[in-house]
Amino acid sequence: MSQTDILLVEDEEVIISAFKRFLKEERIKLDAVTDAEEAVHRLEKKSYKIVISDLMLPNFSGLDLLKVVSSKMSKTPFVVISGYATLSNAIKSFKLGAFDFIPKPFDIDEILGVVYRALAFSGKTTKHHINNDGNKAFHFLGCHSWAKKESAGTVILGLGETFSSIRERIVEMEFEPVNSEVTQGNVFLKIESKHERLHNVRAPFSGTIIEINKNFYEKPSALAKSNLSENWLVRMKPEFYEGEVLNLS
Amino acid sequence: MVLVMTNKISHKIIFGVALVSITVIGIFSLQTSRSVRTALMTQIDDTANQLSETIKSSTKYDMLLNQRKHIHRIIDTISRQEGIEKIRIFNKEGVVNYSSDKTEIGKMVDKKAESCYACHAANQPIEKLPINERTRTFVNEADHENFGIINPIYNEPGCWQADCHAHAEARKVLGVLDVTLSLEEVEAQIQTTQNNLIILACSAVVAISFIIWLLMKNLVGKPVGNLVLATNKIAGGDLNYKIKLKQNDELGQLGKSFNDMTEKLTKAQQQLYQSEKLASLGRLAAGVAHEINNPLTGVLTYASFLQKRIQEPETKSDLDVIVRETKRCREIVKGLLDFARQAPPQKSNINLNDVIHHSLHILDNQLCLKNINVKTGLAKLPNINVDSNQIQQVIINLLVNASDAIGNGGGEIKVETKTERNDTGESLVMSVSDTGCGMSKEQQSKIFEPFFTTKGQKGTGLGLAVVWGIIDKHHGKMDVKSEPGKGTRFTVTLPVNENASLIVEK
Numbered sequence: 234m235s236q237t238d239i240l241l242v243e244d245e246e247v248i249i250s251a252f253k254r255f256l257k258e259e260r261i262k263l264d265a266v267t268d269a270e271e272a273v274h275r276l277e278k279k280s281y282k283i284v285i286s287d288l289m290l291p292n293f294s295g296l297d298l299l300k301v302v303s304s305k306m307s308k309t310p311f312v313v314i315s316g317y318a319t320l321s322n323a324i325k326s327f328k329l330g331a332f333d334f335i336p337k338p339f340d341i342d343e344i345l346g347v348v349y350r351a352l353a354f355s356g357k358t359t360k361h362h363i364n365n366d367g368n369k370a371f372h373f374l375g376c377h378s379w380a381k382k383e384s385a386g387t388v389i390l391g392l393g394e395t396f397s398s399i400r401e402r403i404v405e406m407e408f409e410p411v412n413s414e415v416t417q418g419n420v421f422l423k424i425e426s427k428h429e430r431l432h433n434v435r436a437p438f439s440g441t442i443i444e445i446n447k448n449f450y451e452k453p454s455a456l457a458k459s460n461l462s463e464n465w466l467v468r469m470k471p472e473f474y475e476g477e478v479l480n481l482s
Numbered sequence: 483m484v485l486v487m488t489n490k491i492s493h494k495i496i497f498g499v500a501l502v503s504i505t506v507i508g509i510f511s512l513q514t515s516r517s518v519r520t521a522l523m524t525q526i527d528d529t530a531n532q533l534s535e536t537i538k539s540s541t542k543y544d545m546l547l548n549q550r551k552h553i554h555r556i557i558d559t560i561s562r563q564e565g566i567e568k569i570r571i572f573n574k575e576g577v578v579n580y581s582s583d584k585t586e587i588g589k590m591v592d593k594k595a596e597s598c599y600a601c602h603a604a605n606q607p608i609e610k611l612p613i614n615e616r617t618r619t620f621v622n623e624a625d626h627e628n629f630g631i632i633n634p635i636y637n638e639p640g641c642w643q644a645d646c647h648a649h650a651e652a653r654k655v656l657g658v659l660d661v662t663l664s665l666e667e668v669e670a671q672i673q674t675t676q677n678n679l680i681i682l683a684c685s686a687v688v689a690i691s692f693i694i695w696l697l698m699k700n701l702v703g704k705p706v707g708n709l710v711l712a713t714n715k716i717a718g719g720d721l722n723y724k725i726k727l728k729q730n731d732e733l734g735q736l737g738k739s740f741n742d743m744t745e746k747l748t749k750a751q752q753q754l755y756q757s758e759k760l761a762s763l764g765r766l767a768a769g770v771a772h773e774i775n776n777p778l779t780g781v782l783t784y785a786s787f788l789q790k791r792i793q794e795p796e797t798k799s800d801l802d803v804i805v806r807e808t809k810r811c812r813e814i815v816k817g818l819l820d821f822a823r824q825a826p827p828q829k830s831n832i833n834l835n836d837v838i839h840h841s842l843h844i845l846d847n848q849l850c851l852k853n854i855n856v857k858t859g860l861a862k863l864p865n866i867n868v869d870s871n872q873i874q875q876v877i878i879n880l881l882v883n884a885s886d887a888i889g890n891g892g893g894e895i896k897v898e899t900k901t902e903r904n905d906t907g908e909s910l911v912m913s914v915s916d917t918g919c920g921m922s923k924e925q926q927s928k929i930f931e932p933f934f935t936t937k938g939q940k941g942t943g944l945g946l947a948v949v950w951g952i953i954d955k956h957h958g959k960m961d962v963k964s965e966p967g968k969g970t971r972f973t974v975t976l977p978v979n980e981n982a983s984l985i986v987e988k
């Protein structure tokens with residue numbers, strides 16, 4: 234079976250042509266289809282490293298496609314791009330196994346950031362369950378970010394496995410400041426990796442940030458050698474722990 | 483139309499009352515004239531009886547002596563008195579011996595005539611007769627009503643022992659004294675009494691009807707007319723119309739409830755209008771955001787792609803502008819989407835007081851810098867199932883507005899909570915009051931409209947529109963009281979029960 238890098242499911246011509254244009258430059262191969270049913274046919278005939286899909290599609294929605302892909306092809310990262318980027322859509326997507334959730338409009342640095350991470354992740358199985366040491370202290374927003382409850386009632390947040398490919402290339406990390414409020418599904422950390430690629434990290438819980446891990450704040454490169462699921466980045470006082478934990482896996 | 487209607491009611495009542503009073507007064511008058519008549523007749527009875535006894539006794543002596551001339555004279559004299567129609571004495575055989583009417587003397591009285599009938603009912607003279615059977619009323623030939631009394635003259639020892647030996651001892655009744663009195667006087671008196679009663683009854687009915695008409699007109703007609711007018715006005719859409727009724731009675735109460743009702747109706751209508759407007763604006767915003775994001779993606783990806791590849795500084799800086807401005811558009815659209823409140827529901831069981839503490843904590847620095855003194859009066863509250871993020875947004879918006887209203891001169895913000903119980907169940911009431919600039923009535927009517935702001939570039943005017951939308955979604959209510967120069971108080975009421983089952987899942 235021949236392999237292409239990306240299957241793009243998108244009904245907007247200009248976005249397809251933009252993808253074609255900048256991926257050509259990166260030498261990444263792309264097939265584009267305009268609806269989810271066609272996407273399913275393509276996926277049956279051909280293998281793809283990753284799928285990038287819009288949510289609002291004619292007939293068959295992007296979320297339905299996501300369900301199909303994550304159940305049949307769990308090693309194919311599925312990136313959601315959406316013009317209707319609500320937090321609830323983001324959380325739903327992660328729960329259904331999306332690799333990442335990128336709101337439209339995005340710029341080239343953001344989309345290339347996720348494309349390269351997804352390509353690197355393609356073919357791997359998710360590992361976070363192994364780290365759950367049976368005590369259910371860990372909660373995951375997809376494989377995107379995690380939270381661990383501490384005895385004091387606070388939670389610590391860390392990066393999920395989907396960021397493992399960039400941990401050695403981090404140039405800068407921009408945290409939401411201490412005392413600021415974040416909402417579940419909103420961005421609490423912006424990472425810039427080499428080649429000016431940008432990555433947004435979404436929070437698994439709502440709450441107030443009370444501490445940022447100094448080790449990484451001052452020296453992001455320290456992340457390179459560490460195990461992502463063991464190193465926390467931010468400590469937070471969660472606000473609606475009980476309700477929000479239901480949205481996580 | 484109004485007048486005809488109320489008039490109809492008063493006509494009916496007046497007619498009814500008149501009918502009742504005519505009946506009552508009629509019965510009363512009838513009774514009165516009857517008893518007057520009975521009283522007068524009893525009096526006549528006595529008088530006649532007395533008179534006939536007087537005649538009998540004054541003629542007795544002359545009878546014994548057989549002084550017929552004397553007897554004639556006495557009868558003539560007495561019969562000349564006013565009211566006495568006729569006096570006559572006839573013997574057992576019915577021959578008139580003495581009479582004030584000289585033409586009758588010597589004639590036979592028909593035993594079947596009314597004066598004889600009582601005794602001769604069986605063609606046989608009856609010797610003893612009770613007094614009430616001895617009287618009679620009858621109409622004479624001249625069509626006048628008369629009252630007659632007969633008085634039998636019994637045989638006494640003096641009669642058969644007298645010199646004339648006129649009567650045998652065996653006879654019991656010697657003759658009959660018949661006195662007839664005219665009832666003309668009595669009739670006239672009864673007539674007058676009756677006339678007076680009729681006049682009295684008529685004037686009473688007229689007076690009562692008039693008073694009722696007057697009362698109806700002032701106490702019922704006018705207020706009912708007012709109510710009808712108000713209903714028509716309100717039906718015509720004028721919800722600001724108020725009924726002016728000063729009375730304290732049921733109609734006054736009705737007017738008050740009516741005013742209350744229109745006020746509530748106005749509020750409900752405004753609320754509905756506001757909610758609908760927000761809902762359609764939300765849909766519009768969501769639609770626009772979605773539609774615009776696709777072309778924006780095209781612009782942003784192409785522009786940022788080019789920006790990377792182009793080395794020529796002038797073009798590169800042009801592209802910087804395009805990228806920067808496209809990103810600005812992205813933020814605006816994101817704001818619109820946030821406004822459309824597509825955020826996920828965070829329904830959880832929380833205590834409102836905790837959310838208030840939390841919100842105050844977030845704004846601590848900002849309020850402190852502005853010299854604003856925050857006071858809280860939080861009652862013990864039951865937990866409530868709400869979207870706490872959204873409720874926090876409500877509180878923060880209200881606090882920020884309050885702090886903006888106070889400005890830099892310093893002031894006070896008071897946050898209070900309490901529970902309230904009414905017929906629809908338990909509610910939580912939260913109020914945020916400030917000592918800021920306040921608002922005019924006109925301004926108050928606009929503040930919940932999206933994009934209404936008095937803060938120029940610094941405000942988007944969406945704060946309170948969002949607040950309204952959130953409270954509306956929680957089936958709550960909002961109220962504002964404000965006085966220019968003094969301050970403002972926003973009150974939020976959240977029903978506890980409704981929010982026990984609230985699911986805002988989109």
Ligand SMILES: Nc1ncnc2c1ncn2[C@@H]1O[C@H](COP(=O)(O)OP(=O)(O)OP(=O)(O)O)[C@@H](O)[C@H]1O
Pocket residue numbers: 879883884887916918919920921929930934935936937940941942943944945946947969970
């Ligand atoms: N506590 C208050 N005292 C006086 N005026 C107020 C108060 N709260 C609101 N207002 C008036 O209502 C207007 C609308 O308020 P709203 O919060 O909707 O918008 P805004 O504060 O102007 O802008 P933003 O979208 O940033 O909140 C304000 O501009 C102000 O004139």
Ligand SMILES: [Mg+2]
Pocket residue numbers: 879882883941945946
């Ligand atoms: Mg405001």
